[in-house]
Amino acid sequence: MERKENIIEVKNVSMKFNLMEEKVDTIKDYVLKIIKGQMLYNEFSALTDVSFQVKKGDILGIIGFNGAGKSTMLKILAGVLKPTAGEVVVRGSVAPLIEVGAGFDPELTARENIFLNGAILGYRREFLKEHFQEIIDFAELNQFVDVPVKNFSSGMYARLGFSIATIVQPDILIVDEVLSVGDYRFQEKCEERIKTMILRGTTVLLVSHDLSLVKNICNRVVFLQQGKLKDYGDTDIICKHYEEECNVVR
Known part of the structure; x- marks a missing residue:
């Protein structure tokens, strides 16, 4: 049996943002506060020490509650953001739809x-x-x-x-909730195109709150919770853990 290589490696990735404590209305006020050292920030950790691998040809779902860090992770994988700490290795061409x-x-x-x-x-x-x-x-x-x-x-x-x-x-297609926009018929058409790309060898990373979609097309799932890796593995197992967590939250 052929052993598939890792096309993506996420190694101990953390991402922090500095959020301004107060609203600044003009550029002049912003510059003056910077010069005077009066600009105060709150540090927000969007991701903390997250690690996982994606094999070539995998269809990876990334799930979690709002604010879990899903979109931040995709932007890092797409090269839009640079992580505060850790390393991301991406081997191949990327088509981001984030x-x-x-x-x-x-x-x-x-x-x-x-x-x-x-x-x-x-x-x-x-x-x-x-x-x-x-x-x-x-x-x-x-x-x-x-x-x-x-x-x-x-x-x-x-x-x-x-x-x-x-x-x-592309070698890698990154999709963030885009399939939730538009009518049902077009969503089906998008799913069919993604399935065709998968059959041709494209690796897909998908963020979605639609668990049925994740179960339908993904073979692996990353479950993020409050910026940390809660679980990672087989789709059915991880989706079951996620549903159990949803019931606890309710």
């Missing part, structure tokens, strides 16, 4: 944002031209190609973002 409309300019049209967002993801302009119609067709936005995306609903944002991010076959 926030609806991230990388879009609201003043630009869908057409223009395809090239902007695609460039951010590292796609060549020639590639985007070649696959432009495929992106629009999947997002079901043919009537809105030249409409500024500031006029889009959250569902339309999600459809366009998902279509751009998944037009290629």
Whole structure:
């Protein structure tokens, strides 16, 4: 039996943020407080000493209650944030879909944002031209190609973002709650595309509060609680622990 290599290694990762104690209304006030040493912060630990590995071809679900650190972890894995402590090793190309409309300019049209967002993801302009119609067709936005995306609903944002991010076959696809936006039929279409990518060897990291979705497509699950690794392992076992924890909280 072939032994799969680790495509992601999370080693003792911690993430802390400094939150301002008081609201500052202007840049001038902010600068003056910095100069005078009057800016006070509260330190917030979003993640504390978290470690796990992801094998090539895994479909990893990341679950937990609100504020558990799930989205922070995905942003670290996507390279958006640098951890305060610890190390993350990612082997392969990453297509992050971690926030609806991230990388879009609201003043630009869908057409223009395809090239902007695609460039951010590292796609060549020639590639985007070649696959432009495929992106629009999947997002079901043919009537809105030249409409500024500031006029889009959250569902339309999600459809366009998902279509751009998944037009290629990345080594790693990172998805954060995007499938919860939009109608049920489009969610099913997204699930089918993800399953196709999985069959072709893409490793998927998925944050979702939809436990049925996690059970349906994930083979491994990370359970975060208050920024710490509560549990990690087989999907059925970890989801059962999570459901038991939900019952305790209720």
